[in-house]
Amino acid sequence: MKGKKKIYILLAFLAIFCVTLTACGKKDADNSVKDIKDKKTLVMGTSADYPPFEFPIVQDGKKKVVGYDVFIAQKIADKLGVKLKVVNTEFPSLVSELKNNKVDIVMAGMVSTKERKKQVGFSDSYFEVQNQALVKKGEANKYKQKGTDFKNKTVGVQQTTTQETIAKKQMKGANVVSESKVPSLTTELKKGKLDAVVVENTVAADYVKKFPNDYEIAPAKLDTPKDLQNINIATRKSDKKLDKKINKILAGLKKSGELDKMLDKAQTLQSEKE
Numbered sequence: 001m002k003g004k005k006k007i008y009i010l011l012a013f014l015a016i017f018c019v020t021l022t023a024c025g026k027k028d029a030d031n032s033v034k035d036i037k038d039k040k041t042l043v044m045g046t047s048a049d050y051p052p053f054e055f056p057i058v059q060d061g062k063k064k065v066v067g068y069d070v071f072i073a074q075k076i077a078d079k080l081g082v083k084l085k086v087v088n089t090e091f092p093s094l095v096s097e098l099k100n101n102k103v104d105i106v107m108a109g110m111v112s113t114k115e116r117k118k119q120v121g122f123s124d125s126y127f128e129v130q131n132q133a134l135v136k137k138g139e140a141n142k143y144k145q146k147g148t149d150f151k152n153k154t155v156g157v158q159q160t161t162t163q164e165t166i167a168k169k170q171m172k173g174a175n176v177v178s179e180s181k182v183p184s185l186t187t188e189l190k191k192g193k194l195d196a197v198v199v200e201n202t203v204a205a206d207y208v209k210k211f212p213n214d215y216e217i218a219p220a221k222l223d224t225p226k227d228l229q230n231i232n233i234a235t236r237k238s239d240k241k242l243d244k245k246i247n248k249i250l251a252g253l254k255k256s257g258e259l260d261k262m263l264d265k266a267q268t269l270q271s272e273k274e
């Protein structure tokens with residue numbers, strides 16, 4: 001009897017040990033792709049204030065977020081055989097939304113900076129950018145040198161972006177104002193409350209094309225260091241399988257020329273928008 005008891009106790013311990021082991025194993029397992037397939041939805045976090053990457057339009061009386069990033073995300077969802085859900089929040093909170101499992105991926109014209117790389121994973125790059133200063137129509141000639149011509153000027157940037165870093169470092173003596181949304185910055189520029197707004201070249205070009213009487217691009221050359229040039233898709237660091245899958249899809253879209261077409265489509269939609 002005594003010996004039997006010992007065996008029972010041993011077996012009980014063994015059982016607990018196994019359960020703990022599988023539970024831990026499960027937690028560590030990368031189910032990132034499977035989870036998305038199971039819930040039949042890919043959730044993309046974005047900040048729809050950055051044409052042509054993401055911006056709202058009204059279609060059939062309904063507000064909808066479209067843009068280059070959204071079209072790419074839709075392709076990824078299609079390839080995974082799931083629906084795409086776009087969650088629109090402010091840019092500064094996107095990384096934490098991803099880390100807190102509120103979204104599966106972040107696509108927001110987001111550069112894979114060193115700081116962000118410490119917190120989340122990034123796909124291969126699908127677009128490269130440079131930075132420019134958008135100014136009021138007729139004033140571009142005042143801004144030829146980044147180091148001197150913005151002195152005592154008020155320069156708007158989106159909070160927590162690479163533009164904030166660049167403006168603070170390079171526009172000597174400027175009063176840099178950070179806000180959470182790009183359209184408020186461009187409206188303030190138009191009204192003369194700001195003297196310049198730093199955005200990426202693709203975004204600047206879209207604003208000038210759509211509002212040629214309001215804005216132009218300053219000739220002052222801003223430096224965009226190599227590590228602030230690449231736009232990528234962010235995933236959680238644990239979601240390696242999803243990242244791998246995304247890279248494969250991106251490579252296919254690049255090769256087939258679909259990426260370029262999606263950018264064209266986004267730019268056309270933006271310029272036709274009311």
Ligand code: ARG
Nearest residue numbers: 047050108109110111161162
């Ligand atoms: N590319 C810049 C960055 O990564 C700005 C991105 C802003 N994106 C947006 N959807 N507002 O910091």
